[in-house]
Amino acid sequence: MTKNKTLRKLVGASCLSLAAMSVVNLAYADTWRYAHEEYDGDVQDVYAHKFKEYVEENSDHNVQVFRFGELGESDDIMEQTQAGILQFVNQSPGFTGSLIPEAQIFFIPYLMPTDMETVITFFRESQAINENFPKLYAEQGLELLKMYPEGEMVVTADEPITSPEEFSNKKIRVMTNPLLSATYEAFGAVPTPLPWGEVYGALQTNMIDGQENPIFWIESGGLYEVSPNLIFTGHGWFTTAMMANQDFFNGLSEEEQQLVRDAADYAFEEIIEHIDGLADEALAKITEASDKVTVTRLDEKQIEAFRERSPQVEERFIEMTGDSGQQLLDQFKADLEAVQ
Template identity: 55%
Template sequence: MNPKFIKGLLLSSLIAISAQAATWKYAIEESISDVQGVYATKFKEYIEKNSKNKIKIYPYGTLGESVDVMEQSQAGIIEFIDQSPGFTGTLIPEAQAFLLPYVFPENSKSIDNFFKNSKAINEMFPKLYAKKGLTLLKMFPEGAVSITTQKPFYKPEDLNGKKIRVMTSPLLVETYKAFGAVPTPLSWGEVYGSLQTRIIDGQENPMFWIESAKLYEVSKVITDIGHNIFTTAVMANKNFFDSLSKENKQLIQKANKYAFDYILDYQKRIIKKAKDKIKKEKPSIKFVTLSNKQREPFRKAAKDVYKKYIEMTGESGKKILDQMLLDLKEASK
């Protein structure tokens, strides 16, 4: 047999093998044991069980701050990224709709239905993400957001002059202005130290993260005002995803569904677990849940935030928000 033919055959075989088996990088903005880490682990589990491809997960801090990781994702250095609208809001302003206070119901079944079936998520947002070089694969909830402070508060006036850390989202800044506080955008790496040294008076996060990141150690009160849930988005570099075979695209979509179905129940279970652990580790911590009557001034203040959102995003944002409200209404039936 012709040596050149054999060499060509071997080369084409190697190319075929490499095309079938790849190692894909997946960056998250939490630790491997937190909600995003568990989602990524389930995604990895499905991919590796059903193909020759491998997934390497990069927890928060291993590739830099959130802005660094997003730049790497857009450049194609990272294939997959999980990042919340709190950070992508400056890149995709319309995504800040998920940060609007008092949009989501507190009924978990309605929330699940919304994230499964929302037209805004499944049809409208993918087009916006595509313009930024990203393929939106999935959005999912991580639980209700609580606010940690040094003193209890029961009305917006109690927050006057209080510096509350927010993610680097213009809309979150407007939210805490409306709530009476002094919003202070900070990258995640600065939060614990800033609470410890009283540079800031508080911050907001879901309960599991308050426990995982030990934020309760440098806080005295954890308050639930029912204003939001933490939403995050799994994305892929668009050029990478578009270049994949039909089989690999289907594999990735199935892996996301597998991880999504698991995480909906998981994130509910860990809320109580996190709260119990905080109580055990710091018995002096005070948990406060505002009544519906106490929440009314915050709901009223939120109306100004809605106006700011429309100012920031224009007609595109209005269409997104209108569709989300329709989707939520349908999900609550």
């Protein structure tokens, strides 16, 4: 995480090497290229390798998986996918929001439930997820294949926090996402956009006071080492999306398109099993590794103090997205009501 400059150099070399190849040949090659945003063994990496496993067991194609930093950060791999250099990409709405503002809906606090069973049912059955979002992604040349949850969001900070007042003047790292910034402004903090590669160092040097991520990512990235106070605010789940370059996908035969869809479905079922209990395991590893860690779980009264600030974030979402955002939000709420 402190090797960002070295990663950037490697990224440049890798991108030049890939770009030198024929995009047309890449799109229809026996080896398909798939990049994601996480490290070895993290949720997106497990999903990618389950997708790879299904494709390779059921076709003559191979899938080459690139992890975080091997081809750049989130904006780099999205650009490469849209250019046809990569066939598949896994990117969270936190970054896709610059392309698709409606994708930021996942950052409206307290919109999503936090119990896993309800969350999974929502992703399986939601019209917003399975019908509305594919149309929005298609407008950007992307074939949305699957959206899936990774885990409940957890805040880490330089001290325990139980109220919006205690967030006052805290510099909290956010993804380069306007609505996430609006969320932390509503919470009373100072949102500070930073690319992932700079987060550990910024926490270590007190350039920022905290950040948010699923607990497995806090453990995997070692963030608890430099930001040891964990706060479970119950404000949402981290969501990600797996997609293909649409020209590539449309150029496949019907049989191969179905292969890709089936592989995405297979990986989804596998990842749901994988994340069951993952948060508890990660938290146990963290508390075992460091005696400086504190764990704060807000009670209902404390959560309500944060929840009552969420309407202003909804209003900001509608300002950013207009009628399409309002329709999506209405459908989102209807889908959630149906599963709850």
